[in-house]
Amino acid sequence: MAPAAGNVAHMSEAVIDDEVAVLLDAVDQRYTTGRRRLVAALQEGVGPLTINEISATDENLPQSSIYRNLAVLEEAGVVTRIVTNDDFARYELAEKLTAHHHHHLICTACGIVVDFELDGRVERTLDQALAGAAKEAGFTPMDHRLDLLGLCRDCQ
Amino acid sequence: MAPAAGNVAHMSEAVIDDEVAVLLDAVDQRYTTGRRRLVAALQEGVGPLTINEISATDENLPQSSIYRNLAVLEEAGVVTRIVTNDDFARYELAEKLTAHHHHHLICTACGIVVDFELDGRVERTLDQALAGAAKEAGFTPMDHRLDLLGLCRDCQ
DNA sequence: ACCTGAAATGAGAATGATTGCCATTTTAAA
DNA sequence: TTTAAAATGGCAATCATTCTCATTTCAGGT
Numbered sequence: 234m235a236p237a238a239g240n241v242a243h244m245s246e247a248v249i250d251d252e253v254a255v256l257l258d259a260v261d262q263r264y265t266t267g268r269r270r271l272v273a274a275l276q277e278g279v280g281p282l283t284i285n286e287i288s289a290t291d292e293n294l295p296q297s298s299i300y301r302n303l304a305v306l307e308e309a310g311v312v313t314r315i316v317t318n319d320d321f322a323r324y325e326l327a328e329k330l331t332a333h334h335h336h337h338l339i340c341t342a343c344g345i346v347v348d349f350e351l352d353g354r355v356e357r358t359l360d361q362a363l364a365g366a367a368k369e370a371g372f373t374p375m376d377h378r379l380d381l382l383g384l385c386r387d388c389q
Numbered sequence: 390m391a392p393a394a395g396n397v398a399h400m401s402e403a404v405i406d407d408e409v410a411v412l413l414d415a416v417d418q419r420y421t422t423g424r425r426r427l428v429a430a431l432q433e434g435v436g437p438l439t440i441n442e443i444s445a446t447d448e449n450l451p452q453s454s455i456y457r458n459l460a461v462l463e464e465a466g467v468v469t470r471i472v473t474n475d476d477f478a479r480y481e482l483a484e485k486l487t488a489h490h491h492h493h494l495i496c497t498a499c500g501i502v503v504d505f506e507l508d509g510r511v512e513r514t515l516d517q518a519l520a521g522a523a524k525e526a527g528f529t530p531m532d533h534r535l536d537l538l539g540l541c542r543d544c545q
Numbered sequence: 546a547c548c549t550g551a552a553a554t555g556a557g558a559a560t561g562a563t564t565g566c567c568a569t570t571t572t573a574a575a
Numbered sequence: 576t577t578t579a580a581a582a583t584g585g586c587a588a589t590c591a592t593t594c595t596c597a598t599t600t601c602a603g604g605t
Binding site: 316317318336345350352358367369373374375381382383384389 | 421474511542
């Protein structure tokens, strides 16, 4: 685990980097330059990024390596793959690393995805309700996903 | 609108059929035999179905027609396209027709999707919280989507 | 620093869900 | 019925993603 973080809003880049190294090591993977650049690109994004957005952010990352390394990073629990409604998968740093459980505002017109957080009280209410529903259906709950679909400021 | 339904849990097939006809008519589309078979197939499913599942349900539907007609039906607001985390899009009848706002339990192992409903109180709490978050981000909210990810009874 | 085998890389080929095309069939309305 | 427009279905094309493999980089022992 990372050292106690006090009340800072975000883990520092350095701390995240250390965490990533640990997570990769746990699945016998190296934290190479390409993977570092990938993590950096995702850190800069305001929300989950598509492969193309990552490519645009960092010209030196070949597409095949982006795909392969995002798969490795996902396997290691470093990134999360997000599927919205358009044809492009998106990736963001795992909540484990950002320390922010959050959800997504998805623009149905341009596809952009923006993060938001829910009030803790609402989140707990939701969790309970979901646990109940899962139990009833014989599901073992692992995670949940809440998206708001709408139009972003630019697409109204 | 459909006639007042009293307290029945489901719209009858006939009523749904009428609604579909109206919705298609509104976008100048015909309610052909193939489209009727598609709607029937979706009505039988316990949750959203993939193209393959629909094909399996009704041998007489050619794949290209399934794709094309699902697109038409979605355009008309008859069906909703669901994207989970696997590689297959899924389709279900629009909530407008089933009269049940619901969410999905998604098995991360086999991909099966099962419907469930949330308590009205929780749903309202959620709506308010989402409206607030949307406003803050300059989004115009249109819909929301809540999925529980976990393991189904068979995949534990 | 130098080997050396294993892991990672990157360019391009292959895969596969989805979409587009078009000749034929069906439909609705005159 | 005739007829023009819409729908169909088989197949080709598209395109995000995955696979392949020859080359490069890495880690760890010397």
